[in-house]
Amino acid sequence: MVLRREPTARQVRLGVELRRLREAAGLTAREAAALLGTGRVQMSHIESGLTGVSEERLRRLASHYSCTEAEFVDALVAIATDRTRGWWEEYRGLLPTPFLDLAELDHHSSFRHEVAVLFVPGLLQTEDYARAVFSSRIPELTRNEIELRIRHRMTRSAVVGDFSSIPYDVVIHEAALRIQVGDRATTRAQLARLLELSDADHITLRIIPFDLEGFARASSTMMYMGGSLPKLDTVVRDAPHGSVFIDSEAQLGAYRTRFRKVEEVSLAPDRSRDFIHRLAKEL
Numbered sequence: 001m002v003l004r005r006e007p008t009a010r011q012v013r014l015g016v017e018l019r020r021l022r023e024a025a026g027l028t029a030r031e032a033a034a035l036l037g038t039g040r041v042q043m044s045h046i047e048s049g050l051t052g053v054s055e056e057r058l059r060r061l062a063s064h065y066s067c068t069e070a071e072f073v074d075a076l077v078a079i080a081t082d083r084t085r086g087w088w089e090e091y092r093g094l095l096p097t098p099f100l101d102l103a104e105l106d107h108h109s110s111f112r113h114e115v116a117v118l119f120v121p122g123l124l125q126t127e128d129y130a131r132a133v134f135s136s137r138i139p140e141l142t143r144n145e146i147e148l149r150i151r152h153r154m155t156r157s158a159v160v161g162d163f164s165s166i167p168y169d170v171v172i173h174e175a176a177l178r179i180q181v182g183d184r185a186t187t188r189a190q191l192a193r194l195l196e197l198s199d200a201d202h203i204t205l206r207i208i209p210f211d212l213e214g215f216a217r218a219s220s221t222m223m224y225m226g227g228s229l230p231k232l233d234t235v236v237r238d239a240p241h242g243s244v245f246i247d248s249e250a251q252l253g254a255y256r257t258r259f260r261k262v263e264e265v266s267l268a269p270d271r272s273r274d275f276i277h278r279l280a281k282e283l
Contacts, residue, residue, distance in 0.1 A: 006092070007049035009101035009245055010108065013234070014079045015049040016247065018061060022047075025065040035064045053080055075228045091152055098243040099152055105234055106159045111167040111226040113259045116176050118221070120190055122153055123160045124170070124197055129190045130154070132182030165202055171259075171266045173208045177279055184283055191280040198273055206266035207275045215265055220258050 004011065022032050033043035036057055045051040053061075055077050062073045088103035106112075106123075114121050119133060130153050134146045141149070160168050172194075180187045198205040208215070223236040235246040235255045246252070267275060 003045060003050045006097055008104055009234075010079055010082070010104060011052070012049035013232070013247060014053075014076060015047040017076055017232075018053070018058070019047040021062065021065040021067050027065070032061065032064070036060065055081055072229060072231065075232055078228065087155060088152070091148065094148055095152060096242060099149070101245070102236060102243060103152070103156050105225050105236070106156060108227070109159075109166060109225040110228060112160075112169070113222075113224040113226075113263075114168070114170040115172075115220055115222050115259065115262050116170065117173045118179060119176055119181065120172065120194070121170055121223070123157050123168070124194060125153065125157070126186070126190050126193050127154055128182055128186045129193075132186055136181065160197065160200075160203060162200070164200075167202050167204075169204045169206075169259075169263065171206045171208060171262050174210045174275075174279075177207070177276065188280060188283045191276055191283070195273060195276055195280075198269065198276075204269055205272055206263065206269060207272040208262070208266045209275065212265060220262065222255060222259070224255055224259055 007015075022029070029043045029047070030040040033040050036043070042051070046053050058077055058080050059073065062076070067073060084104075084107070086104060086107050088100045088107075091100060112123075114123075119125075120129060122130070125133070127150060130150050131146065134141060134149050158164070159166065177191065177194075194205065197203055221237065225234045225236065227233045230252070231249055233247070233252050233256075235252065237244045237246065246255070266272070
């Protein structure tokens with residue numbers, strides 16, 4: 001079987017979950033491979049996402065691993081048999097792989113929770129705001145690279161647009177609203193965009209003001225994407241070398257708690273809208 005040159009985040013996640021099931025069952029990769037009548041190398045390729053696995057083989061593995069969670073196995077089968085080639089594939093080879101993985105996760109997510117501290121979240125950015133963000137990158141991007149990233153971001157933002165029904169709860173720190181990544185007109189237009197989007201039924205926007213006392217969790221920038229089951233959720237965090245995808249159950253639980261605490265202390269949606277209105281008048 002031809003190996004994938006660049007497995008997607010979902011393909012890698014499938015392999016990770018199969019490896020976790022195997023390890024929980026106390027089996028080595030060689031022992032698991034023998035159950036399928038294949039070799040250890042082939043099992044390694046499956047668990048690293050470099051090659052796929054059929055529904056029949058996946059269910060056999062789940063049975064041998066004594067996994068009795070039928071809903072979880074069905075969810076893994078759905079990933080294994082998914083043949084979606086989304087709009088993001090046109091950027092393969094043009095943009096770094098995490099851009100494509102993020103768009104694919106968007107497409108399959110059941111909900112989104114986000115906390116932003118220094119920048120307005122990418123899904124909510126205007127084109128001019130996004131251009132200012134990408135133009136400030138170090139090392140500098142070429143004009144073509146900037147335009148590719150902007151086009152990708154604007155297309156990706158459709159997942160929270162007028163025709164979306166997927167819940168999106170976002171908490172933005174006041175710092176992200178006050179930092180002018182572009183000129184004053186860009187900032188004013190971005191605030192207007194936030195007000196417009198906050199009217200959508202599926203978007204809940206909250207603000208963390210500077211004067212909120214005793215609140216240290218504002219530094220917890222993250223995007224939490226819901227999977228078909230809680231154990232298949234994913235947290236995405238930005239790092240200097242690119243996006244980091246987090247999927248261990250312990251860390252997912254910690255980030256769920258973290259978002260809930262951030263949400264609890266932030267301003268209510270109506271007060272947040274008033275806050276943005278007042279800020280816009282200052283510009």
